[in-house]
Amino acid sequence: MIASLLLLSATVTLDSHLPPLLPWQGQSLELMQSEGPLTTDFELSDGLNSPDYKQTMAFVERLVAANPTQFQVQTIATSNAGRAIKMLIASEDGDFSAAQISHSAKPTIFIQAGIHAGEIDGKDATFMLLRDIATGKRRDILSKVNILFIPILNVDGHERRSQYNRINQRGPVEMGFRTNANNLNLNRDYTKLDTPGVRGVMKVINQYAPDLYVDVHVTDGADYQYDVTYGYNPVFSSESPSVSHALDQYFKPVIDEKLAQQGHIPGPLVFVMDKREFKKGLAGWVATPRYSNGWGDLRSLPSILVENHSLKLYKQRVLGTYVFLDGAITALSENHKQLTEAVAKEQAFLPSQLIVKRGYAKDPDTLEFKGIKYSRSESALSGQVEVKYLGEKQHYSALPIYWQKDVQKTVTVPKAFYIPPAYPEIVKKLKLHGIKVQPVTETAAITSLKVAAVTKHEFDKTPFEGRFRVTAEFDYQPLNEKVVTGWSKVITAQPLGELATHLLHPEAPDSFFAWGEFNSIFQRTEYMENYALAPYARQMLKDKPALALEFDKKIREDAKFAKDAQARLNWLYQKTPFYDQAYLKYPVLMAFNTKLNDKK
Numbered sequence: 236m237i238a239s240l241l242l243l244s245a246t247v248t249l250d251s252h253l254p255p256l257l258p259w260q261g262q263s264l265e266l267m268q269s270e271g272p273l274t275t276d277f278e279l280s281d282g283l284n285s286p287d288y289k290q291t292m293a294f295v296e297r298l299v300a301a302n303p304t305q306f307q308v309q310t311i312a313t314s315n316a317g318r319a320i321k322m323l324i325a326s327e328d329g330d331f332s333a334a335q336i337s338h339s340a341k342p343t344i345f346i347q348a349g350i351h352a353g354e355i356d357g358k359d360a361t362f363m364l365l366r367d368i369a370t371g372k373r374r375d376i377l378s379k380v381n382i383l384f385i386p387i388l389n390v391d392g393h394e395r396r397s398q399y400n401r402i403n404q405r406g407p408v409e410m411g412f413r414t415n416a417n418n419l420n421l422n423r424d425y426t427k428l429d430t431p432g433v434r435g436v437m438k439v440i441n442q443y444a445p446d447l448y449v450d451v452h453v454t455d456g457a458d459y460q461y462d463v464t465y466g467y468n469p470v471f472s473s474e475s476p477s478v479s480h481a482l483d484q485y486f487k488p489v490i491d492e493k494l495a496q497q498g499h500i501p502g503p504l505v506f507v508m509d510k511r512e513f514k515k516g517l518a519g520w521v522a523t524p525r526y527s528n529g530w531g532d533l534r535s536l537p538s539i540l541v542e543n544h545s546l547k548l549y550k551q552r553v554l555g556t557y558v559f560l561d562g563a564i565t566a567l568s569e570n571h572k573q574l575t576e577a578v579a580k581e582q583a584f585l586p587s588q589l590i591v592k593r594g595y596a597k598d599p600d601t602l603e604f605k606g607i608k609y610s611r612s613e614s615a616l617s618g619q620v621e622v623k624y625l626g627e628k629q630h631y632s633a634l635p636i637y638w639q640k641d642v643q644k645t646v647t648v649p650k651a652f653y654i655p656p657a658y659p660e661i662v663k664k665l666k667l668h669g670i671k672v673q674p675v676t677e678t679a680a681i682t683s684l685k686v687a688a689v690t691k692h693e694f695d696k697t698p699f700e701g702r703f704r705v706t707a708e709f710d711y712q713p714l715n716e717k718v719v720t721g722w723s724k725v726i727t728a729q730p731l732g733e734l735a736t737h738l739l740h741p742e743a744p745d746s747f748f749a750w751g752e753f754n755s756i757f758q759r760t761e762y763m764e765n766y767a768l769a770p771y772a773r774q775m776l777k778d779k780p781a782l783a784l785e786f787d788k789k790i791r792e793d794a795k796f797a798k799d800a801q802a803r804l805n806w807l808y809q810k811t812p813f814y815d816q817a818y819l820k821y822p823v824l825m826a827f828n829t830k831l832n833d834k835k
Contacts, residue, residue, distance in 0.1 A: 249398055250405055253546060254458050254607070255626030261498025263554040266363060273301060273366040277359035277407075282550025285355050285407040288318065288394050291386055294362060295323055302369040305377060307331040311385070312435030316416045318390040320432055322439060325365065325384070327377035333442035336381050342571040343381040344564055345445035347436070350421045350452070350527065352392035352411025353400045356543050357451025360556035361386065376561075379568035383443055388432045391416035404453060406549025422450075423700050425530035426738060426745040427752075428664050436527075440536065441669040446574060447567050448538040450527040451556060454545045457507045458624040460605035462547045463494055463555040466504025467539055468532045472521040472593060472639055474733055475535040477577040482537060485570035486563065493562035499555045500605065504542055508637060511622050513609060516599055516635030524737050524745045534669070534734045535581035537574055539563065582730035585648075587828070589736050591743040592644035599635035606631055644742060648732070649825040652739045653684065654723040658822065661747055662723045665738065670731045673724045680716035687741050687821040688712050692757065702751045709741060709821070717824065741821050753822060761815055763808050772807040782810060 267278050275294065276286035286294065299306045305325055312320040324331045327341075336343055348357030361384050367373040376382075387393045395412035404410070414420050415430060424433040440448070454464065473479040494501040505517040522529030522540070531538025541559060543552040567574070606629040614621040653675070654661055665672050692707035725735050741748035776783040789806070790797045796806075808814055 249408070253403070253405060254624035256405075256546070256548065257460065257607075257626060257628070259462075259498070259548065259551050261551065261554065263497040263499065263558050264550075266367075266554055266557055267550075272370055273297060275359060275362045275366065277362070277553060280408075282548070282553065283406060283408055285359055285410065285549075287396060287409075288387065288390055291358065291393075292319075292321065295321060295386060298323065298362075298365050298369055304329050306365070306369065311439055312431040314391045314415065314431055316391045318394070320385065320388060320390055320435055323365065323382075323384045323386070325368065325377060325382035327381075330381070336383075337442065337444040339381055341379070341381055342446040342567045342574075343383060343443060344447045344449065344560075344567055345383040345439065345443070346560065347385045347388055347448070347450045347527070349385070349387035349389055349393055349411070350432075350450060351413045352387065352389040352395070353404065353413055354451070354453035354543075355387070355393070355407065355410060356453060356549070356552045356556045357449075357541070358386045359553045360451075360560060363553075363557055364560055376564060380564050383439060383445055385436075385439075387411075388436070389415050389421050390432070401453075401545070403455060404545040405547060406552075417701065419700055422452075422527055423525045425527055426524045427700075427702070427747070427750045428667055429701065434667055437667045437669070441667075446537065446571060447563065448527070448531050448536055449541060449560070449563060450538065451541045452543070453552065454542045456510060456545075457513055458546050458607040458609070459502065459544070460607065460628060461500045461502025462544050462551055463499050463541065463559055464502040464504050464544060465490075465539055465541045465559065467528055467537075468521050469519070469638065474533045474589075475577075475581040477580045478532070478535055478537050478574070481570070481574050481577040482539070485573050486539075486566040489566035489569070490559060490562035493565070494555065494558050497554075497558045499551075499558060501559075502544075502605065503602070504540060505636060511620060512611070513606060513622070514631075514634075516637055517602075517604070518595065519600075519636050519638030521593055521639040524734070530734075533737060534731050535578050537578065585728050585732060587648055588645050589648050589733060589740075589743075590642050590645050591737060591740070592642075593639040594641040594643045595637045596640040597637075599637045601633035602636050604631040604634040605629075606634070644744075646736070646740050646742050647827065648727050648736050649740070650727065650828045651826045652725045652727075652735065653681075653719050653824040653826070654725070654739075655822050656721050656723075658752075661752060661823075664747070665725060665735065668731065668734060668738065670725060670735045670738075671729050673726070675719050675722045675724050678718065678720050680718045681826070682716055684714040684717050684824045684826055685711045686714055686824055689756070689819040689821070692819075703754070704749055704751055705754065705757075706744075706749065707741065711825075714824065719824070739823055740825075741823075748821060748823075756817065756819060756821065759815065759818060761813075763804075763813065765804060768804055768808055768811075771811060771813075772804075775807075775811065 307324045309322050310319045311322045349355050368376050392415050393411035396409045400410050421430050421432050424430045428434050470476045470479045491501045508518050509515040524530045524533050528538040528540040608625045608627040608629040610623050611620050687709040689707045690710050695704045737743045796802050
């Protein structure tokens with residue numbers, strides 16, 4: 236009791252700078268227990284705190300000990316700091332192996348908590364749900380689904396615990412940090428796979444083949460009435476529109492009804508265009524492949540991103556997550572067939588064109604929205620107008636929302652990509668993604684390949700996620716013949732062909748190229764001496780009159796070039812057979828179809 240009072244006092248002190256709360260007394264409060272077997276650390280703190288890594292892993296072991304015939308724990312990865320990343324498997328019949336789960340007649344839900352370790356609601360909510368299964372209160376759950384549950388994905392960030400990690404979040408009293416021990420954000424790692432945790436997630440998904448992937452987060456940003464917001468890429472901007480439609484039609488109504496019945500307010504997954512003027516409208520974000528739900532959308536894995544509202548009480552958010560998961564499990568059990576059909580439809584579709592970059596629409600749609608009243612005033616601290624939320628309900632009947640509908644870049648999907656033997660790590664990552672890669676054993680030359688030659692490029696000025704990203708423009712040049720024996724081939728006519736294109740097409744913003752995996756092509760490693768080049772070039776121009784005319788024309792028409800001795804010599808050097816033919820050439824070759832399918 237004394238400990239809870241101390242926690243409550245700390246919470247009040249830490250929350251004093253945040254906007255006032257709307258009163259809440261939901262029916263879901265009855266889900267909590269204050270004593271008895273397997274009472275969680277969250278409940279023992281009266282919903283104020285969350286256990287540390289050691290306490291969390293101890294509770295996982297207690298769950299398994301209480302129900303060993305239906306619960307099993309496995310280590311899916313080890314963090315860079317040496318902590319085990321564990322997953323609890325729950326199965327009614329004790330079918331714990333990947334082969335059993337992936338071939339089960341029951342659907343499987345994969346629940347992921349703590350990818351951002353300060354946003355840990357999913358851990359404590361799922362612990363309560365599993366406790367209720369173990370104690371017999373919710374025996375119905377495992378009659379409906381199998382469960383895969385990672386309580387903490389970012390285990391190293393989880394242990395960077397502090398009362399001061401998230402200034403705009405109400406609880407828990409102590410929370411983890413957003414990034415891992417290497418300061419990398421795991422929810423930006425779903426294409427490049429730099430972190431052990433996300434690589435572990437890849438293995439789980441490929442081996443266990445879950446039917447629904449739920450990633451639990453907490454929002455940043457504005458104040459509003461909703462306490463549980465969630466979403467997935469909308470039908471009109473999804474790479475798996477049939478899956479998004481199924482989630483809209485069969486899942487959202489069930490989840491929303493469950494939440495409302497338990498005293499929660501479910502809302503859409505949206506962000507704010509201008510954090511200092513809410514009325515300017517909402518940003519309808521579409522996740523790209525670097526994010527869990529964008530990656531899931533691209534590989535036709537039904538994926539829901541939960542974003543609980545950071546300004547609501549921790550107790551309210553955790554209980555809302557429990558109810559959300561209960562609703563998602565019910566919807567999955569009742570509508571598994573429809574979801575499976577949607578997935579199969581998307582995996583069978585082979586597009587000829589793929590949208591790889593979108594922008595916000597200039598003209599908004601509108602939606603009803605349950606907001607919070609606010610005022611705006613000049614701040615003596617910032618010197619600009621700032622917003623103050625007032626803790627009173629504000630209903631918007633037609634709030635603008637700008638969806639990412641504008642298509643900014645589309646690429647043609649190659650028939651196949653060919654990866655040279657010098658890049659085994661690329662092949663390894665592709666296989667981790669679940670993409671089929673074939674070794675090339677044929678010794679005959681392949682015709683009709685193209686190489687992407689960089690014509691213009693720019694590196695980011697600062698590192699992002701530990702890498703210097705690069706953007707480039709390309710000239711796609713034909714190769715008449717190329718022997719690729721020993722190379723690796725990735726055909727795009729496979730269920731994960733769209734994902735393969737996003738990873739291997741150099742113009743895709745989340746490609747391996749854009750993340751800097753091929754930055755060595757920008758290095759010049761052989762050079763020429765003027766005394767050797769001048770006589771060689773003189774003879775070359777004499778032997779090739781057309782080239783001599785081209786050189787003379789460039790001197791006449793380009794004054795800057797004419798006055799730049801080094802530019803003239805470089806131009807001549809590039810025309811010689813001595814010039815490095817691999818310089819500024821993307822090493823992955825592409826083969827294209829002559830006949831292309833219609834775009835989605």
